[in-house]
Amino acid sequence: MAEDALDTIADALEGTGAYRVLRRVRPFAGYSAQPDEPTFVGLILDTETTGLDHTADEVIELGIIKFEYGASGRVYRVLGTYNQLHQPSRPIPAEVTRLTGITDADVAGQCIDDAHLQALAADAAVVIAHNASFDRQMCEVRWPIFAEKNWACSCHQIPWREEGHEGQKLSYLLADYGFFHDGHRAIDDCHALLALLASPLRTSGRLALSCLLETARRPxxxxxxxxxxxxxxxxxxxxxxxxxxxxxxxxxxxxxxxxxxxxxxxxxxxxxxxxxxxxxxxxxxxxxxxxxxxxxx
Structure with missing residues (x-):
C-alpha cells in the first residue's frame, strides 16, 4: 500500500481519539530557505560498546550526524552522517550482542577511520549525546579531539519532566512525539535524537535544541x-x-x-x-x- 494511503489511515485512526499511532522516525529533511541568523556546526553522537567501563571496554559502533544550527536553536540541515562498526580486541560479550544485535561476525575486519573522524569533528562547536557522561568518556579515551570539544547531554540538560514527559529515555520521548525507531544501533539513535532536538517542547513551546544549548552554556x-x-x-x-x-x-x-x-x-x-x-x-x-x-x- 502506498505511503500516502497509510498516512491517511493513521490520521483517521488518530482523529477518532481512540488510537495513538507511532510513525517511524525519518531522516531530517532540513529547510530550503537560507538561514537569517548566525549558524554553527554541531555533532550528534552515539556509541555502542563492549561494556560500561571507559578504561577497559571498547567502542564497537560509532554513529554521528553533523548538522547546521542557528543561534536560535533551529536545526537547518544535515551536513553529513557517519556510521562505522569496529572490531574490538576481544570477543563481544553475549549480553551486548543480545542488546544491540551486533555480532563478532559483523565487526570482523571493521575499523573506524581516525583521520576521517578528526576531519568530521574539527569544526564542531558542540557534541550532543543522550547520555553524554558515558559517550564522552568512551570517545575521548580513543579520540583526543573529543576531549577538546564542548559537550551537551540531551537526557539530563533538557527539563523533560517539566515539559510533560514521564521518562527521559530516548524511546519514551519519541513515543510522546508520536514516533518510534530501531533502538540500540548508533546511527538510528542519532536520527531519533535529531528529530527531538528539532521539535518544540510540549509545554513551553521552545525548541528543544535551544533549551539544551542554553543549559549547556551556563557554567x-x-x-x-x-x-x-x-x-x-x-x-x-x-x-x-x-x-x-x-x-x-x-x-x-x-x-x-x-x-x-x-x-x-x-x-x-x-x-x-x-x-x-x-x-x-x-x-x-x-x-x-x-x-x-x-x-x-
Whole structure:
C-alpha cells in the first residue's frame, strides 16, 4: 500500500481519539530557505560498546550526524552522517550482542577511520549525546579531539519532566512525539535524537535544541562538603548531594548563582559554623561529563 494511503489511515485512526499511532522516525529533511541568523556546526553522537567501563571496554559502533544550527536553536540541515562498526580486541560479550544485535561476525575486519573522524569533528562547536557522561568518556579515551570539544547531554540538560514527559529515555520521548525507531544501533539513535532536538517542547513551546544549548552554556559549580560530620549524611543525601568514593566526601553540582545558598546551608545545617575554606570547582561545557571531572573515578 502506498505511503500516502497509510498516512491517511493513521490520521483517521488518530482523529477518532481512540488510537495513538507511532510513525517511524525519518531522516531530517532540513529547510530550503537560507538561514537569517548566525549558524554553527554541531555533532550528534552515539556509541555502542563492549561494556560500561571507559578504561577497559571498547567502542564497537560509532554513529554521528553533523548538522547546521542557528543561534536560535533551529536545526537547518544535515551536513553529513557517519556510521562505522569496529572490531574490538576481544570477543563481544553475549549480553551486548543480545542488546544491540551486533555480532563478532559483523565487526570482523571493521575499523573506524581516525583521520576521517578528526576531519568530521574539527569544526564542531558542540557534541550532543543522550547520555553524554558515558559517550564522552568512551570517545575521548580513543579520540583526543573529543576531549577538546564542548559537550551537551540531551537526557539530563533538557527539563523533560517539566515539559510533560514521564521518562527521559530516548524511546519514551519519541513515543510522546508520536514516533518510534530501531533502538540500540548508533546511527538510528542519532536520527531519533535529531528529530527531538528539532521539535518544540510540549509545554513551553521552545525548541528543544535551544533549551539544551542554553543549559549547556551556563557554567556550574561543584561544591565539596569535605569533612562533613557523618551524622549529616542523610541531610546531604536529601539535598541531592552525592558521595565521591575517590575523595571520600559529599558533593553537589549547582548553578553559579546558587553558590551562596549552598554555602549558607552547609554553614548552618551541616558544619554548624561559618565555612571559610569551602572548595568549589567551576565547570563548563568544555569539561562537563569528561573523565577528568568525574568525581567517582
Amino acid at each position: 556550574t559549580v561543584r561544591i565539596w562538603a569535605a569533612g562533613s560530620p557523618i551524622e549529616t549524611k542523610d541531610l546531604l543525601k536529601a539535598r541531592r548531594y552525592r558521595w565521591s568514593g575517590q575523595r571520600r566526601c559529599w558533593y553537589i553540582d549547582v548553578e553559579e548563582d546558587r553558590l551562596d545558598i549552598e554555602r549558607t546551608f552547609l554553614s548552618q545545617e551541616v558544619f554548624r559554623r561559618e565555612v571559610r575554606d569551602l572548595r568549589a570547582d567551576r565547570i563548563t561545557a568544555r569539561d562537563r561529563f569528561s573523565a577528568r571531572t568525574n568525581p567517582d573515578l
